[in-house]
Amino acid sequence: GESVGLHLPTLSVQEGDNSIINCAYSNSASDYFIWYKQESGKGPQFIIDIRSNMDKRQGQRVTVLLNKTVKHLSLQIAATQPGDSAVYFCAEKKSNFGNEKLTFGTGTRLTIIP
């Protein structure tokens, strides 16, 4: 079936270390895979996306990797900071007009240890 899910519900990382958050997906027809960050008491915020025909995309301190062979998506955060503590969601969508369905996975809580 169509689903986006995560391997681990929680992750703790020492401040300054790199973190990797993983996500598995099952819908190979998705055009985009997206990462969102949700801080306590707020709505999710867009971090970065990757098109399905790419395997890597970098942003500021973040890198998303897509492995279509095993249907796996990861978000790497470099040199973590206390402000990175949040719940991270992967999401997927098609890109064609008239099909804007955007579905989310369960989420991973990242805690940065000072």
Place this chain on the structure above:
Amino acid sequence: IAGITQAPTSQILAAGRRMTLRCTQDMRHNAMYWYRQDLGLGLRLIHYSNTAGTTGKGEVPDGYSVSRANTDDFPLTLASAVPSQTSVYFCASSPGTANTEAFFGQGTRLTVV
């Protein structure tokens, strides 16, 4: 208004009552979404709208209805609330198609008793 606004912020509702959660955006985005967020279950899509005049069902549409009479507004209605609809509800909007960035409201915390 700047961005996307939800109302009310929180609500306690008696079971069986009808309730409409409001969502308004001023970004002229085509796509709009309603999600519910429950502990351990992440964000689940209730309904969405590709553009004004169209709506679609998400993963958990039962017990909810939506309308999209214009670009800016996307209200979510619970016709007869039940305790299992206790949740935090998020509305979001997106320019659509290849633009994957969705902008979320602050959420509505709904408790059905």
